[in-house]
Amino acid sequence: MNYSPVLTAKSRHLFAKLLDYTQGKNLPKGKSLHAHLLKTGVFPSCPFMSNTLVNFYAKCHLFSEAHLAFVQISYKDTVSWNCLINAYSQLSLRCYSLSALELFKQMLQHHTLPNSHTFAGILSSAAMLEDSMIAQQAHSFVLKLVDSYDVFVYSSLLNVYCKLGDLISGQKVFDEMAEKNSVTWATMISGYASQRLTKEAFSVFRMMTAGGGEGVNEFVLTSLLSALVSSEFVDTGKQVHSLAVKTGLLSIVSVGNAVLTMYAKCDSLDDAVQAFELAIAKNSITWSAMITGYAQGGIAPNELTIASVLKACSSLSALEQGKQVHAHVVKNGFSLEVPIGSSLSTMYAKCGSLDDGNLIFTRMPARDVASWNAMISGLSQNGLGIKALELFEEMQLEGARPDYVTFVNILSACSHMGLVDRGWEYFKLMSDKFGEAPRIEHHACMVDILGRAGKLYEATEFIESATIEHGLCLWRILLSACRNHRNYELGAYAGEKLMELGSQESSAYVLLSSIYTALGRLHDVERVRRIMNLRGISKEPGCSWIELKSQVHVFVVGDQLHPQIQDVRSGLWRLSKLMKDEECSSILEELV
């Protein structure tokens, strides 16, 4: 069946909607439009509607859906292939770059002619893989198939040569380009910067700004700043810094980070610290840069700075960097008093290095409540709940006064170990002995304790008698517990409460509708879905990643793409079987 290339007014309207959903990553609406297009036969026979659908799933990061839609398209044209190839190459992960190249091979085998859009993606995959063979092959393809000097393709080509360290070829491509834009300039500058060719990087920048400062953006500035790598450039660095202020670009986090790093590399640690303290936006890179700056600078920061850097290490679980700071503490002869001792033990405990944390903790001349809390929570989170409770007793013997955080920690320890009575005991002790009114966190812990232990009606009664605001999260915890214990009636009750209270969490709605499905109440399933749509709540695809040998592996729900996905699945199956005996398989069942 061939589809007429001319769209009716109605189809044109639907097409505009699909584009709209793609931009807004509106998964539920896009999916229901997909179903409609399938019913009317527009998908998979209408080429550009189908291509847009592939792109829609790719933009929503549902790659298996995108792949499936792509496979189903009746007549795959160049754009169909490009949608999928570029979706993979944009992920900037080695395994997906390989998938992009594999698709390109298949595209050629299907006698589909690639065009400039194809090469933009293929070249960025080649850059990701730092594969010079692929780069050269793609280059000769470009010379044959892309007639004009397409600025996208040539920027990618320039980029791949820069990544390979071949600045001769890079400069040649750069010179040949008829049209240059900010991306081109930034790429050329960063190419020279990465080879520590500071003079060349700056001469490119001067060429760029010769006709006024147009086109200077955050990419250009960060690239330029990265070229300033030693103290001889500190004055130049200050000029670039002031340019960043003048243009207002300093408020962008990447620019702020680059300024900080520049000062640290130019041995101007005071300026780096000032840049850090004045930074409007900070992220993990900011902290990382500051820590490295201290580590390389050899200048001893004061106690409070060390403490705040250690705190950053804790929240980022940055054990290696935390150790670097510890080395500084030792080298510069700081004592283990508060705040340094406290933040050090906290850092080790939060990073899961309990023995080191405990060592610091016991050596401290005096401990503040934060160090007690950190050790207690470290023990509890690493499966040593009994030890956590013992430490709580020890804390009281030493005369330290527990605060509300302490109680959150010991209640969650009780929850992990299934200690219902102890939980109640501590919950009451909190107000009776220490005059601390239980907060929402403590209520949440209690619901969790009761829920895990299967005391679902007691938990319900607890929630309904609680005189505390934000009861929403309590019902949410109960709902999960009901699902785990397969008490669907009570689960439906909790779910209805959540909807009534106007929960915005997609997972609550999904759970509730799955409970109604299990109960066979299909019109209720429909009702929940309707309310969810009405309130504009969409289900974000679950995504997780781990780092192995400096390579990040990403997994999305329904993933078919990871090269070892079969091994991962069979591994999960094995684990699930093992866990069946332990009666906790419900968590894994959803994964497999």
Place this chain on the structure above:
DNA sequence: GTAGGGTTAG
């Protein structure tokens, strides 16, 4: 009518 390129740390 649908698809594309670049930066900062370690």
